[in-house]
Amino acid sequence: MLETEHELFERDGVVIIRGLFKDWIPLLESGVNTNEQQPGQWFRDYTPGQTQGRFWADYCNWQRIDAFNTFVKESPAAEIVKSIMGSQSVRMFHEHVLVKGTGSAKVTPWHHDAPYYPVDAKQTLSLWIPLDPISRESAIEFIAGSHKWGKHFKPLSFNGEYYDHAGSKEEVLPDIDSNRNDYNILGWELEPGDAIAFNYLTIHGAPGNLSKEHSRRAVSFRWLGDEAVYVNRGGKTSPQYPHLIDVLSTGDPLPEDEFPFVA
Template sequence: MLKRAITADEIETYDRDGIVCLRGLFDTDTVEMLRTAAEQCMAADPTSLTMEVAQMREKEGRFFFDTFTWLRNDLCRAFVHESPAGEIAGRIMGSEKANIFFDQWLIKEPGTPVETPWHHDQPYWPVLGDQVCTLWLALDPVTADSGAVEYIRGSHRWGQRLKPESFSGHTKFTEELPPVPDIEAEREKHDIVQYELEPGDCTIHHALLVHHAPGNTRSDRRRRAFVTRWAGDDAVFHPHEGVQHMPPFPDIPAGGPLDSDLWPVVWRS
């Protein structure tokens, strides 16, 4: 159940900018449940979908990255199926349904200077469509010095898929695409926005919006984010070389709808 209706202004902002910030849509019980889930997932035996990014890049701190945890953790599964996340994403995208594409932990512990590179999401994934988005839910206060994400407003309308940038510094993506521009060298050319968040706040960004996150340079605060990726009516399966590592794909044709056990419909209008 939504705590309040999604407004027309919020839908318009997302469509225009590719990013919208939604305050206080998740209650303290949900935040506490996901904090517990974070500890469970970080303590669990790693799988092929788990990465310790700081360690892989020989950097200080801990940047914990894991995906598809809803398939193996009961609390993450409860969030995906019982929270309003799917409805929020579906309504923001203007879709009549929302498929969970996957969930993801992006946790930067205190004293973790590792930055998330400038990138956009969709080329990492076997999906095409305008109705594909990310809901980024804060479980801690998030500030610029603890790793608040920066987004380039309007970049989802550049009309260009860009080559995926490796988070770990080791994985090589093979699809032939132009590289992400050197955003740091031309920051003044772009409309960059950064939202500081409280626990229970979230952002929703389009899968082609260019963004990055600084490291968590604070010594006293974690930056725990539970991220869910959602697909709407026009999203279709697009297998290609060099996608982000995922579980085995379901038996659906290229260009077909995602509806499957791996990417189930969670919400319908």
Template sequence: MNLHSKIQTPITQDHIDFYRENGFVQVDNMLTSEELAELRVYLEEAMQTESDRSLAADQKGGSYYRVLNQKINLWRDHAGMGSYSFHPRFAQSALELSGASGMRFFHDHGLWKMPGDSKATPWHQDTPYWPIQESEAGMMSIWITLDDVNEDNGCMAFVPKSHKLGKLTGIDFLNPQNIFDYIEGGQAEGQKPVIVPLKAGSCTFHNGLTFHYAHANSTDKPRRVLAIIFTPDGVTFDGKEHPVTNGLGLKAGEPIAGPRFPLLVKANV
């Protein structure tokens, strides 16, 4: 793939303006119907594969599992996932929304909100959990749903403009603190959360600093999502432990790069 070539995306100027102002944006029909059908098969197979990449430490039936059954770097367990985890349309969309000079892959993320005794994913930012030095790095996630989602089965909600409040404290998902308590002066008080139901194959993008939340799943089927985290080229490693970077020889202060973090797209200059 030519990193400088223009890849067709569904991103419009309205999407770009909304994302940069609010820290999130909804993009409908990111997947074709054929891609949606294929990804459902690949992701189901990858999530069922036994590996050490599951982040639900207590596994089935445990407290964390009821909040979120998740696995990272599925592309390493299922070759078919690579065509989606590194999909040029997704990376190009992220580049256009962010305005970065280049966009690298950080990791993918299977996110199953399990049925039955499900718990909500509490309000949080993503950036505090990533091993990066910059407080406002511009890292972002695409959240692609394989099922229609609403408030009954785990759709997302966002606080507009909350990405402008800076990097706060990470939240314990099992014993969640109120993230709004960490905001000096209550700057978010006038920013009403926006609930974002989606049709299968559609997605949201959100900045790593944007406050977001996922509803519990009260239905009898899993809510299936593929998230991919992108990092602007040049973001640096802080040296801390993280399952994505452990054992790769990255040094604190150096850019996150190398074979696990390929540069997927580059802006035309």
């Protein structure tokens, strides 16, 4: 099974994993609840003032929120990630909680993650785990094969502003929504316990949450494979890790206390 998933991941830059984390959903739900009650320094409310259809996110809390820490260290995630990436080792980068309330109209714009991050590795993988049933119409979508385009596209904040990366060769992403038939767009109806694994270079985006019954809660765990290094992007990154700028240069190994080996 994992060999097939590795082949699909290499070909499409994304693969669906069905049901393997079903028993871990209560733990992740407790983590999201703790995160909402005790937000971290990078907490963002993308719909300020709204109670209906609220969209909020937070990240880099896995070392302080016990539920996320337990998932990283004790779940089968790291070994699964290692097999899918085909790497010799797996390191934890960070987790990202994303919650779209019922009826949320807030769209997640098309983007890929690599240009946002101050890190790079020979293999990269995000493991996106939904905590609620998600219809195909509300599902996160991916452009198959886009991880092989050999390009970096300008990072765009969820509020619609481009990051300024001095000296970069980043391009503006094409208008995908107006030309959907030109791309092989993948998406799936999802249940709690499923997971989507995708490369940091795979272009993805998500519509609003059309459900009137369920929020769209998800936790995405970001992993690094072999030869992971720091990268100075020439400007703001997300996550920012501002303390690393003063001590690391592009190509330097990542500190193991902050980005530990898990498998």
